[in-house]
Amino acid sequence: xxxxxxxxxxxxxxxxxxxxxxxxxxxxxxxxxxxxxxxxxxxxxxxxxxxxxxxxxxxxxxxxxxxxxxxxxxxxxxxxxxxxxxxxxxxxxxxxxxxxxxxxxxxxxxxxxxxxxxxxxxxxxxxxxxxxxxxxxxxxxxxxxxxxxxxxxxxxxxxxxxxxxxxxxxxxxxxxxxxxxxxxxxxxxxxxxxxxxxxxxxxxxxxxxxxxxxxxxxxxxxxxxxxxxxxxxxxxxxxxxxxxxxxxxxxxxxxxxxxxxxxxxxxxxxxxxxxxxxxxxxxxxxxxxxxxxxxxxxxxxxxxxxxxxxxxxxxxxxxxxxxxxxxxxxxxxxxxxxxxxxxxxxxxxxxxxxxxxxxxxxxxxxxxxxxxxxxxxxxxxxxxxxxxxxxxxxxxxxxxxxxxxxxxxxxxxxxxxxxxxxxxxxxxxxxxxxxxxxxxxxx
Numbered sequence: 444x445x446x447x448x449x450x451x452x453x454x455x456x457x458x459x460x461x462x463x464x465x466x467x468x469x470x471x472x473x474x475x476x477x478x479x480x481x482x483x484x485x486x487x488x489x490x491x492x493x494x495x496x497x498x499x500x501x502x503x504x505x506x507x508x509x510x511x512x513x514x515x516x517x518x519x520x521x522x523x524x525x526x527x528x529x530x531x532x533x534x535x536x537x538x539x540x541x542x543x544x545x546x547x548x549x550x551x552x553x554x555x556x557x558x559x560x561x562x563x564x565x566x567x568x569x570x571x572x573x574x575x576x577x578x579x580x581x582x583x584x585x586x587x588x589x590x591x592x593x594x595x596x597x598x599x600x601x602x603x604x605x606x607x608x609x610x611x612x613x614x615x616x617x618x619x620x621x622x623x624x625x626x627x628x629x630x631x632x633x634x635x636x637x638x639x640x641x642x643x644x645x646x647x648x649x650x651x652x653x654x655x656x657x658x659x660x661x662x663x664x665x666x667x668x669x670x671x672x673x674x675x676x677x678x679x680x681x682x683x684x685x686x687x688x689x690x691x692x693x694x695x696x697x698x699x700x701x702x703x704x705x706x707x708x709x710x711x712x713x714x715x716x717x718x719x720x721x722x723x724x725x726x727x728x729x730x731x732x733x734x735x736x737x738x739x740x741x742x743x744x745x746x747x748x749x750x751x752x753x754x755x756x757x758x759x760x761x762x763x764x765x766x767x768x769x770x771x772x773x774x775x776x777x778x779x780x781x782x783x784x785x786x787x788x789x790x791x792x793x794x795x796x797x798x799x800x801x802x803x804x805x806x807x808x809x810x811x812x813x814x815x816x817x818x819x820x821x822x823x824x825x826x827x828x829x830x831x832x833x834x835x836x837x838x839x840x841x842x843x844x845x846x847x848x849x850x851x852x853x854x855x856x857x858x859x860x861x862x863x864x865x866x867x868x869x870x871x872x873x874x875x876x877x878x879x880x881x882x883x884x885x886x
Contacts, residue, residue, distance in 0.1 A: 457616055458677035458685070463872040466879050467861045470854040473642040479788040483512065486765065486881040491593075491600040491613050493767055493780055494518050495545075496631055498597065498819055500526060504548040504563055507599070508541050512785045515539055516590065517552075518599055519563050528592035528601040529565050533557075534585045544822065561587055596626035597798075617683055617761050621771060623749045625800065629776060633797035633810050634820040637840075639827040641847035642854075643766060643781040643791035644874075649843055650760055650768040650779065651684055651870040657695060659842050665703035667758060668725070670694035671867035682764035682877035682886075684870045690756040691728040700724050713738060732756050735773065743803030747773075762870070764877055774809070775799035789851060793827070795840060811838055 472478050494509040500520035507518040508531055515531035517540065531539050533554040540552045540561070551568060553560045560569045565587035573580040591602045593610040595618055600610050611618060649655065656669040668674070668689040675687040692699040692706055702710070702724045707717035710727055713734040720727040732752045739747035739755075747755060754773065761769040770777040776798040784790035799808050799817070807814045825833075827848070831841045853859065864872055880886040 457679050459679070460676075462678075463869050464876055466872065466876045468872060468875050469861060470856070470859045472875070473644060473851060473854045474789055476788060479783060481882050482783070482878070485884070486878060487512070487783075488603040489607065489881065489886075490604075490765060491602045491607060491610055492516075494528070494599045494601050496597055496819075497526070497594055497599055497627070498631065499545055500599075502547060504550060505546070506541065506548065506552075507545045508543065509601070511782060514603075516601055517541060517587070518592065518601065521563055526592055526594060526599055527563075527565070528590040529587040530590065532588070533559055533561075534567065534581075534587065535559050535570075540587075565589055596621065596624075597629060598626075613681065614683070614763065615681055616679055617763055617769070620685060620759075620761060621769065621776075623751065623754060624771060624776065625746065625749075626776065626798065629798035629800055630817055630819060631796050631798050632808055632815040632817065632820050633795065633812060635795045635823045635825070637793045637795075637825055637827045637830055637844065639791055639793050639844050639847060640789060641791060641844070641851040642788055643783045644878075645791075645847040645850065646768065646779055646781040646793060646843075647762060647764075647766060647874050648871050649847070650762050650770075651686070651874055652868045653686065653688060654865060654867050655846075657693070659846060660839055662705075663839075664693040664696050665705040666690060666692060666709060668693050671865075674867070676867065676870060678870060678873055682874075682880075684762045684873070686760040686762070686870070687753070688758045688760070689728060690731070690758065691725040694725075702727065728756055743805060745803055746800045762874070764874065793840075793844065811840070 492509070492511060494516060495507040495518060499505065499507050500518070503520050503522045505520045509516045509518060517529045517531040519527055519529065521527055531541055533540055533556065535554065535557055538554055538556040540554050551560050551562050558571050559567060562568050567582050567585045570581055573582060591605060591607050593600050595610055595614060607613070653669040653674055656663060656667070663669070668691050670693055673689055673694050677685040692703065700722050702717040702720055706724060706727070710717050710720070710731060713731060715727065715730050715734055720730070732755045735744070735747055735755045736752070750773070754771070756773060759771045761771070763769065766781045768779040778796035778798060780794040782792050797810050801817065802808070805817065807816050827844050831845065834841055862871065877886070
């Protein structure tokens with residue numbers, strides 16, 4: 444282990460062994476409009492939301508529109524290089540100022556209805572017929588309603604709550620756990636949004652456990668150890684979690700000691716002879732760490748220097764309450780975000796972003812969708828049914844989301860009254876208990 448770096452194990456001092464109170468997880472949490480309304484009032488209005496990447500806002504006047512349920516939020520790069528968030532609503536008669544997803548302006552936003560003009564700072568600068576207002580010219584009196592806004596790791600966060608706790612305090616300890624990655628410098632090479640017939644909480648449940656991997660993702664067993672005995676499960680006071688899976692053949696596999704083709708390909712890519720580890724395939728993980736430490740710099744992986752040995756191999760899943768998952772691998776960061784439908788709790792949007800650090804000398808990078816150039820990706824949007832139908836063979840997203848839709852239907856059954864969870868799924872129940880704490884005013 445490189446002692447100059449923060450070790451991966453033992454883990455963060457605030458980590459707790461998975462434990463839970465035992466709150467029931469009932470089906471109505473996933474389909475009840477009344478429950479969704481409680482989430483809106485007591486939880487969604489009080490947390491920090493991810494609105495985009497700072498790389499989308501290069502110049503003053505560049506903006507992003509982030510729609511969340513029935514609200515629309517305008518994120519704007521200011522002339523002093525800061526980023527501010529406003530409700531995307533004209534203070535005249537409520538028309539939305541901007542209807543495109545993102546773009547750039549010179550120095551103002553003009554309402555298309557009556558031409559009220561607002562500066563980048565949200566101040567009302569000019570109106571039509573200012574002398575005709577009995578209460579006086581609205582300029583100097585009105586401005587766009589502003590929201591808290593902050594950044595971390597190249598992500599732009601905003602909140603409905605004017606008294607929300609500071610962002611780094613809210614995220615703690617996630618920034619520390621991801622501190623060896625220069626996320627501000629990562630490039631989003633995949634940016635996809637899918638509309639899915641399931642409640643938003645499916646992804647939070649799914650990424651808080653690895654119990655489903657052997658059944659749903661059997662293709663990973665030759666190189667990802669999903670067994671609970673070798674997986675680290677952590678929970679933190681703010682409601683965030685971490686799960687660490689070793690890059691090695693699954694300990695539950697009957698052929699875990701044999702080097703299967705997928706694992707062999709990974710080893711050969713770093714000049715390791717797979718035959719040297721036949722009969723002891725899991726031990727190749729340490730050899731892979733050594734090879735990446737030694738060969739990484741000459742192959743352009745300069746960022747490996749900051750990684751711990753474990754970060755050179757393992758998959759580290761950070762589930763940030765309530766709806767954001769950041770999965771770090773040696774190659775990059777997989778970002779998953781779910782958001783509720785504006786009206787129907789049986790629907791949600793599922794976002795998948797893939798962020799990668801720069802590899803010196805490389806012009807493209809491997810992704811779930813083949814090789815992609817090292818440049819900010821265009822936004823791809825689909826209904827999940829269309830996305831799934833277009834695939835020649837299933838990927839891990841389609842595997843997860845197809846189960847999400849069938850589970851959503853099952854959760855409507857009167858037969859379902861609570862989950863019967865294994866120990867390794869404790870973080871699923873803990874997620875719902877944190878949600879309950881928000882709903883009951885305990886957070």
